[in-house]
Amino acid sequence: MSFINQSPEQAAEFVPGVRAPAENAAPAMWFLFRGDELVIANANQSPLLVSLDHGEIANMAPLRQHYLGRLQTDSGTVHCFCGELDAGRVLPEGYGGIGLRQYLASAGATMAQLAIRARQVVYWDRDHQYCGRCGTPTELLPDERVRSCPQCGLSNYPRLSPAIIIAVTRRFAAETRILLARNHRFPAGRYSVIAGFVEPGETLEECAHREVLEEVGIQIRNIRYFGSQPWPFPHSLMIGFTAEYAGGEFVLEEGEIADAQWFAAGELPLVPPKISIARQLIDAFVTQNGHGSSIREW
Numbered sequence: 333m334s335f336i337n338q339s340p341e342q343a344a345e346f347v348p349g350v351r352a353p354a355e356n357a358a359p360a361m362w363f364l365f366r367g368d369e370l371v372i373a374n375a376n377q378s379p380l381l382v383s384l385d386h387g388e389i390a391n392m393a394p395l396r397q398h399y400l401g402r403l404q405t406d407s408g409t410v411h412c413f414c415g416e417l418d419a420g421r422v423l424p425e426g427y428g429g430i431g432l433r434q435y436l437a438s439a440g441a442t443m444a445q446l447a448i449r450a451r452q453v454v455y456w457d458r459d460h461q462y463c464g465r466c467g468t469p470t471e472l473l474p475d476e477r478v479r480s481c482p483q484c485g486l487s488n489y490p491r492l493s494p495a496i497i498i499a500v501t502r503r504f505a506a507e508t509r510i511l512l513a514r515n516h517r518f519p520a521g522r523y524s525v526i527a528g529f530v531e532p533g534e535t536l537e538e539c540a541h542r543e544v545l546e547e548v549g550i551q552i553r554n555i556r557y558f559g560s561q562p563w564p565f566p567h568s569l570m571i572g573f574t575a576e577y578a579g580g581e582f583v584l585e586e587g588e589i590a591d592a593q594w595f596a597a598g599e600l601p602l603v604p605p606k607i608s609i610a611r612q613l614i615d616a617f618v619t620q621n622g623h624g625s626s627i628r629e630w
């Protein structure tokens with residue numbers, strides 16, 4: 333899922349929308365969720381999204397459904413929808429469920445992004461059926477992705493939680509090294525770059541300085557934007573940066589960070605899988621520092 337490096341042409345394949353087209357007889361692409369699982373056609377071993385007409389969808393009785401937009405493919409325009417099935421619903425023959433992480437690991441960039449979009453829309457709709465301020469049932473507006481409260485007017489948009497993720501490098505005598513840390517929750521031997529959620533009122537740069545200082549006790553400088561990645565667990569937007577070491581010694585955050593070290597490109601520990609922006613930051617460091625063949629992932 334290396335869509336942070338997508339070309340503009342690739343990104344333009346999908347045109348988002350909120351209101352479904354009035355005329356839509358052709359089968360549409362459906363991102364249906366049953367509990368936490370994405371429904372796929374299981375005729376093939378590889379995950380295949382379901383293409384269904386509206387009669388078939390009516391038979392599956394989704395609790396909620398939304399239009400996502402249209403996808404331009406070689407064979408024409410395909411309209412895309414998402415929906416939620418009851419968690420206990422038995423799927424018709426030929427269909428199965430797959431975990432979203434598993435799907436993302438094998439899907440192409442466009443499909444991965446659509447599945448991420450679909451899940452966040454489905455979960456937002458499910459979680460905002462009632463107004464958080466006054467408890468009144470909310471209403472879906474027809475032309476905007478918002479659930480609005482008819483009593484007090486509170487608008488509930490799909491929730492996004494920005495988080496910074498940052499690769500800090502330091503120049504040593506012989507080479508440049510990258511800061512990788514191990515969270516207590518990580519299985520043994522696994523390291524990654526520093527990341528953390530943005531706090532209310534904070535800029536991305538302030539967040540980057542704070543997270544690195546909190547987690548490992550050092551100062552950074554020369555913060556540069558790298559790329560971004562939506563991450564739907566539950567609704568993050570990862571904003572990637574690079575930075576240089578500016579000062580300080582490691583002081584690890586108690587209860588959070590088990591270890592932090594400066595690693596040379598040829599001596600990396602186990603790093604996250606390619607699906608993640610963390611890995612793309614690490615790969616970019618390795619590319620710049622001349623050792624491409626030694627990467628082992630979780």
Ligand SMILES: [Zn+2]
Nearest residue numbers: 463466481484
């Ligand atoms: Zn209200």
